Amino acid sequence: MDNYAYLLIDKQTNISAVLDPSEAEPVIKECEKQNIKPVYILNTHHHFDHIEGNKEIKDKYNSKIVVSINDLNIIPSADIGLEEGDIFNLGNSKAHIISAEGHAVGHILWYFPSEKNLFTGDILFNLAVGGLFEGTAEQMWHSLQKIKKLPDDVLFYPGHEYAVYGLNSLYGPTGERYAAKVKERLSQGIPTAPFTLGEEKICNPYLSCSNYQEFYEKIIS
Numbered sequence: 001m002d003n004y005a006y007l008l009i010d011k012q013t014n015i016s017a018v019l020d021p022s023e024a025e026p027v028i029k030e031c032e033k034q035n036i037k038p039v040y041i042l043n044t045h046h047h048f049d050h051i052e053g054n055k056e057i058k059d060k061y062n063s064k065i066v067v068s069i070n071d072l073n074i075i076p077s078a079d080i081g082l083e084e085g086d087i088f089n090l091g092n093s094k095a096h097i098i099s100a101e102g103h104a105v106g107h108i109l110w111y112f113p114s115e116k117n118l119f120t121g122d123i124l125f126n127l128a129v130g131g132l133f134e135g136t137a138e139q140m141w142h143s144l145q146k147i148k149k150l151p152d153d154v155l156f157y158p159g160h161e162y163a164v165y166g167l168n169s170l171y172g173p174t175g176e177r178y179a180a181k182v183k184e185r186l187s188q189g190i191p192t193a194p195f196t197l198g199e200e201k202i203c204n205p206y207l208s209c210s211n212y213q214e215f216y217e218k219i220i221s
């Protein structure tokens with residue numbers, strides 16, 4: 001109902017990937033529509049609602065499953081494990097792997113600096129952050145600080161559609177513009193993502209915290 005899966009295509013080579021397919025059917029339907037044969041399946045973490053489509057897509061397209069090194073023996077049929085600092089080549093597009101603990105052990109972010117795209121899985125959502133299911137508030141804080149250091153004009157793509165739940169946390173002119181954009185996109189039946197990190201740094205109540213204590217009080221309440 002609220003999961004996002006993403007199709008990534010390197011325009012120079014046409015090499016493509018599916019990121020976090022929670023289910024196979026709608027992904028395969030879109031691949032067929034666009035005549036895409038995903039060479040890779042990329043996962044941000046091992047939770048079922050990000051990997052359930054892996055097997056069927058792999059069986060159909062013989063895709064390689066690329067995951068966090070932590071998840072290599074956890075995610076079924078995973079082929080390649082990556083860790084912080086690794087660079088993954090999707091054709092000529094380069095993804096930098098950023099480790100981001102706090103929600104799931106071994107969670108990674110997929111960051112394409114040249115394309116200015118960041119896939120945040122269940123670490124950062126529009127106006128929210130992931131639950132502390134397999135980590136601590138401190139780990140989540142450190143993960144968010146890594147994201148905060150990335151340029152403001154990077155577009156980020158979250159694992160779920162949660163923006164609507166955060167609308168009442170918005171205030172001020174930037175917040176009002178953010179809320180208007182969310183409402184407009186929802187009324188058109190399109191995803192609220194992507195927003196820029198610059199907008200998120202101001203409007204996300206967790207990402208905007210200036211110190212750990214402020215963040216801790218918010219996340220445990």
Ligand SMILES: [Fe+2]
Nearest residue numbers: 045047104122
């Ligand atoms: Fe998750």
